[in-house]
Amino acid sequence: MSNEEAGNHAAAIKAIYSYLKGNRAFGELILDLEAYLLTPRSDGPAIPASLDAHFEIAGDLAADIAPSPLSRYRPIIEGPGCRFAVDGDMKVVACSPAAMERLVRREAASRETAMDQPGTIALSRPLRAAIAEIHAAAQAGDPDRRRIVSDEQDGEQVFVSVRHDRDLGVVVLTYPDEGWRDGVYSLLQASLGLSPSECEVLGHMMAGLSNTEISRERGRSAETIKSQTQSIFRKLGVTSRVEAVRVVSDLASLTALSGDESPPAGKGAAAGHHYSFAARPDGxxxxxxxxxxxxxxxxxxxxxxxxxxxxxxxxxxxxxxxxxxxxxxxxxxxxxxxxxxxxxxxxxxxxxxxxxxxxxxxxxxxxxxxxxxxxxxxxxxxxxxxxxxxxxxxxxxxxxxxxxxxxxxxxxxxxxxxxxxxxxxxxxxxxxxxxxxxxxxxxxxxxxxxxxxxxxxxxxxxxxxxxxxxxxxxxxxxxxxxxxxxxxxxxxxxxxxxxxxxxxxxxxxxxxxxxxxxxxxxxxxxxxxxxxxxxxxxxxxxxxxxxxxxxxxxxxxxxxxxxxxxxxxxxxxxxxxxxxxxxxxx
CATH class of the missing domain: 3.40.50.1820 (Alpha/Beta hydrolase fold, catalytic domain)
Structure with a gap:
C-alpha cells in the first residue's frame, strides 16, 4: 500500500470511529468514504481487504459508544421479553420493544422515537416496595437480591421478576410476554401430547378467536376445529376455553420468574408467536x-x-x-x-x-x-x-x-x-x-x-x-x-x-x-x-x-x-x- 493510500486508509478508519462516538453525522461519514474512494490510483477505486477487521470492530464498538444514550441498557432489556429498567428514583430509564408496546402509556409515532424518552408506567404499590427494597439492599452490599411479586397485567394476575443489575445499577422488571407462550406450546406438545395442529388452534384461542374464526383462518371445517378443541381440553384436563387460556397464561407467567430471555418457540407454536418487529400483529x-x-x-x-x-x-x-x-x-x-x-x-x-x-x-x-x-x-x-x-x-x-x-x-x-x-x-x-x-x-x-x-x-x-x-x-x-x-x-x-x-x-x-x-x-x-x-x-x-x-x-x-x-x-x-x-x- 502506498503512503497516500495508507493515509487515506487511516482517515477512513478514523471516520468510522469518530462517527460511532456520535461526533459525525451519517452523511459526513459517507462523504469521507467517497473522498477515500475517489482518490486517484492505478487500479481504480478499491478498499483494502484489511478493512474487514475494522468492520467487525466497528460493529462491536457501536454497542458501547453508539449515538443513543440508552444503548448501554440494551443488553438487559432487548429481545422478545417484556422488560423495564428502573433506577433508584422509580424512573423507567429503558424498556424492551414488547414492554413499550404493551405497558407504556404515551403517544408516540413509533417505538424508536419513544425509546429516546421511555416515559413512566403505573407501578403498583407492591412493585414499588420491591424495587425500593432491592435498591436499598444493593447499596448495603447485597446486589444480587431478587423478588417475585404478584401484579396485575391486562386484567390478569401475573408474577413479575424483580432483580438488580449490578453493572448498571438498575432494577429489571420482567413481565410474562407472548414470547414465553411459544415455549409453553412446545412444552405442552412434548409433555401432554398436543399435536402441532392443536398447538396452533390453542394459539388462536389465546388470541381470542372463536371456533368459527379459527376455522376460517386455518381453512378447516367447523367440525374439525370443534374436534381439535375437545381434544385440547381433554389433554389439558380442563372443560372450557377460559380454563385452557388460564393454563397457558399461568405456565407463561411461571416461566418468566427467572427474568431470563423467553424460550425458543417450537414448530407447533406458530399461532402464538410474538412478532416484536411488527407495527401491528394483525394478520x-x-x-x-x-x-x-x-x-x-x-x-x-x-x-x-x-x-x-x-x-x-x-x-x-x-x-x-x-x-x-x-x-x-x-x-x-x-x-x-x-x-x-x-x-x-x-x-x-x-x-x-x-x-x-x-x-x-x-x-x-x-x-x-x-x-x-x-x-x-x-x-x-x-x-x-x-x-x-x-x-x-x-x-x-x-x-x-x-x-x-x-x-x-x-x-x-x-x-x-x-x-x-x-x-x-x-x-x-x-x-x-x-x-x-x-x-x-x-x-x-x-x-x-x-x-x-x-x-x-x-x-x-x-x-x-x-x-x-x-x-x-x-x-x-x-x-x-x-x-x-x-x-x-x-x-x-x-x-x-x-x-x-x-x-x-x-x-x-x-x-x-x-x-x-x-x-x-x-x-x-x-x-x-x-x-x-x-x-x-x-x-x-x-x-x-x-x-x-x-x-x-x-x-x-x-x-x-x-x-x-x-x-x-x-x-x-x-x-x-x-x-x-x-x-x-x-
Missing amino acids: WGEATIGGRRIGRIHHRAKLPAQGMARTVLMLHGLTQGPEITPFLADRLTRSGLDYLGLSKPGYGVTDPAGNEDYVERTIADCLAVMDHAGIDRVVVLAHMFGTLPGIELCIRHPDRVAGMLICSGYFPLQLNPDFTPRGAVQKLVTHTGIGSAAAHQFIARIGYAYLRYGGARAYLASLFERSPRDMSLLDDPVVGPIHFAGLRHMMQNGVAAFLADTGSGRHDWSNRLDLCTVPTVLLHGSDDPAVNPDMAKLAASRFPNGRFEAVPGRGQTVLHSEPDLMVRHLLDLAGVTSSMGRAAAC
Whole structure:
C-alpha cells in the first residue's frame, strides 16, 4: 500500500470511529468514504481487504459508544421479553420493544422515537416496595437480591421478576410476554401430547378467536376445529376455553420468574408467536413447509373477486417489510383480493437462505407458500429491492402470474447504456472485486449499527427530506410505525439478511427485463431519493408489456400513501371484472 493510500486508509478508519462516538453525522461519514474512494490510483477505486477487521470492530464498538444514550441498557432489556429498567428514583430509564408496546402509556409515532424518552408506567404499590427494597439492599452490599411479586397485567394476575443489575445499577422488571407462550406450546406438545395442529388452534384461542374464526383462518371445517378443541381440553384436563387460556397464561407467567430471555418457540407454536418487529400483529403468521420456517402476513378478501388472479403476492425491499397500512389492506380485501406478503429469507422469522442462491431461495419460498395455500395465480407486488426476485418469478413461472406491479423499484445503474458512475456509491455498485465486496460489507455493517443503536429516525428523515409530502408522514401514526417496523424486520437476525439480499442484486441484471413478458406497471415517486424516476421510466420501456406512471411529489412512500392508486392498478393486473371489486376500490 502506498503512503497516500495508507493515509487515506487511516482517515477512513478514523471516520468510522469518530462517527460511532456520535461526533459525525451519517452523511459526513459517507462523504469521507467517497473522498477515500475517489482518490486517484492505478487500479481504480478499491478498499483494502484489511478493512474487514475494522468492520467487525466497528460493529462491536457501536454497542458501547453508539449515538443513543440508552444503548448501554440494551443488553438487559432487548429481545422478545417484556422488560423495564428502573433506577433508584422509580424512573423507567429503558424498556424492551414488547414492554413499550404493551405497558407504556404515551403517544408516540413509533417505538424508536419513544425509546429516546421511555416515559413512566403505573407501578403498583407492591412493585414499588420491591424495587425500593432491592435498591436499598444493593447499596448495603447485597446486589444480587431478587423478588417475585404478584401484579396485575391486562386484567390478569401475573408474577413479575424483580432483580438488580449490578453493572448498571438498575432494577429489571420482567413481565410474562407472548414470547414465553411459544415455549409453553412446545412444552405442552412434548409433555401432554398436543399435536402441532392443536398447538396452533390453542394459539388462536389465546388470541381470542372463536371456533368459527379459527376455522376460517386455518381453512378447516367447523367440525374439525370443534374436534381439535375437545381434544385440547381433554389433554389439558380442563372443560372450557377460559380454563385452557388460564393454563397457558399461568405456565407463561411461571416461566418468566427467572427474568431470563423467553424460550425458543417450537414448530407447533406458530399461532402464538410474538412478532416484536411488527407495527401491528394483525394478520402475521408463519408456516413450516419442507422443514423451512417462512413468515408471512395475510389479509383475506371479504368476498373473492372474479378475475385471472385473486391474490396479491408481495416481495418487500431491504428496509421495508411486507406490512401495509390498514387503509390499503381494507381497500384490497373489500375489492375481493387477498394480500399475501412474505418475509424474504433471513428477514423477520423466515429461515435464512444459507448456502443457496438468495433469489432462487426467495422464489422457492414463494412457490411453496402458494402451493401450501392452494393459490394458482397471483399478481406480484414488487416493492423497492424486491424488484429482482419479482421479475425472476415472472420470467420462470409466467403461468402462475397474472401481472406485476413494481412500486418504487430498484434497477441496476448499467441499465442506461450512456451511464458513467459518479460518486462513491455509484462506483461501488458498478465496481467488482474484493474492494467492492469489502465496501459493501462496510456500508452494511455500519448502517446496521447506525440503525440499531439509535439512528433509525435520522435515517428515515434523510430519505423523506426530498419530498415535503413524504416528510409529513414520518410522524404519521399509521405510516410512520410501518417504516420503523420495516427497519426492525430487516435487523431481526442481524446484518446477514441485508448482506445476502443486497449481494444478490449488485450485478448488472438489466438484460432480464427484456425476458419478463407479463403485464407490468411501474409506479415511481417523482422525488425518489434512491432511483431517479427517469431510470424507472427507462426500465419500463425495456419490459415487452410494461408501462410507467410517475407519482408527483412522492419519494419512497408510494406504497403506503397512495392506497387508491395501488388498488386500481392491482385490480387491472388481476383482471378483476366484478363491479363489486371496482366499486369498493373507489
